[in-house]
Amino acid sequence: MWRHIASNFLTFLVVLVFLLGGVILWGQAEYTAEGPLEESICLRVERGTNMRAVSRELVGQGALSNGTIFRVGAEYSNKSSQLKAGSWLIPDGASMQEITDIITRGGASTCGTEVVYRIGVTRSEVQVRELDPATNRYVEKAAFIPGESDAPEAFENVREKADTRYRIAVAEGVTSWQIVNGLQSVDVLEGEVNETPPEGSLAPDSYEVRAGDTRGSVIERMRQAQDVILAEAWQNRAEGIPLDSPYEALILASVIEKETGVPSERGQVASVFTNRLRQGMRLQTDPTVIYGITKGEGVLGRGLRRSELRAATPWNTYVIEGLPPTPIANPGRASIEAAVNPLDTDYIFFVAKTLDPRDGHAFAETLAEHNENVARYRALEAEQGQN
Incomplete structure (x- = not known):
């Protein structure tokens, strides 16, 4: 009789172990499987909250299929106590494991x-x-x-x-x-x-x-x-550019930056100034004149006067030869890279295409062509003045 009872108990234990193992495997699969969330959400985790409260919030927002498995998985991976306050972006389809990682990783909030x-x-x-x-x-x-x-x-x-x-x-x-x-x-x-x-x-x-x-x-x-x-831009500079140091590249980049707000034409503007430097021509660029007036402290807020274009300041490139002595602004990466790797063109002139700076510039290789571009621009100015 005792042998029969022992045999049945052993059978029960074997079945129980198999069932328990199956539940564990199922739970692991659920924990790592793609989640039910159909659209990304922003989860706010308050200070002092716990994983149980967070799991309820996630279930309520449709991010979890089973809050218990989520909590058990977080506990099994020793992350239940690592919950971080903040606002966390939970992407659509995120698994329970991925969500656990997101809300325990720390760092700056990723949404909110x-x-x-x-x-x-x-x-x-x-x-x-x-x-x-x-x-x-x-x-x-x-x-x-x-x-x-x-x-x-x-x-x-x-x-x-x-x-x-x-x-x-x-x-x-x-x-x-x-x-x-x-x-x-x-x-x-x-x-x-x-x-x-x-x-x-x-x-x-x-x-x-x-x-x-x-x-x-x-x-x-x-x-x-x-x-x-x-340093990176100077190391990767084109051969033969008329610049002797990284600082000169920074100066030229600042002029390029102030001359155009159109990213696609920085290389063309750079080529104009590069060609002028090679030919010994003055740069003749208005932003340098403005800097000589303001010293970078605020905005001029008006057009330049003829007397100012002729005034001798260290930055007035209508008067001085070559580059101004210092940058005239803080240029971005793209302008710095354009200064040391200008496009290969024969342009030595440019003028605005329209009265809207976003329309960019008309470039020219000869003075005659440039004068035509200037005439078109002056006509637009006159037309605007009549309206």
Whole structure:
């Protein structure tokens, strides 16, 4: 009898082990399989929350097929205690394992609200944006100009969220003075910048910052980035360009940057200035005259006078030979690369095609051709004046 009972118990144990093994294999398969989420979502994880509460939220949003398997999987992989507060982008079809990795990895939030401090050539602006998980694009919620309008309620609200991201976007062609001035309005930064960095030494780009970062540390990041960009460009420069140093390349790049806002024609503009330098012609470019007037501190805000085109300043390329003594702005990577690798053309003249700078320039190889282009532009100016 005891032998019979023992045999049945052993059989029961074997069946139980097989069943348990099957459940484990099924659970593992479910944990790593593609999830049911049909459209990306932004999951906000509050500070002090736990994996159980998160699993309920994920089930409610259709990201999990089974909250228990999700929690067991996170516990088995020793990640239950590593949950990170923030806003996390959960892509469509994400497996439980992938979701666990996303919400325990840490770092900056990957979705939610972002405040962008834009430092532009003509003005600075603060923009509040929120990521739309469905399109993975940021949607503007509010914007204002510091000093000219009050901060909207949307801005004040996001400042109170711990997972709000902050970014400083510096436009190509801004001056060092404009950057320092713009950083003063970035209220999440601390400290002062006591000296304006050398013109051209800061890389225009988008920089993520954290509340409490210093303005000096942001300046240093920009400086280091520009050093790397310039060194790489100079190392890969074309043979025979009329530039003797990386600094001369930076000067020319700043002139190119200020002469065109059309990315596709930077190489052509670079070729004009390169050809002029080779032929000993003066560069004769208006932005250098403007810099001689403003020294990079603000925007001129009007057209140039004839007397200013003739005035002798160190930067006036209608008067001086060759390059100006310093950059006239902070050029971006594309303009630096164009300066050291210009297109191979015979152009030595250019003038705006239309009154809209976005339409670019008309280039010419001869003075006669250039005069025709200028005549067309003057006709557009006259027509605009009559309307």
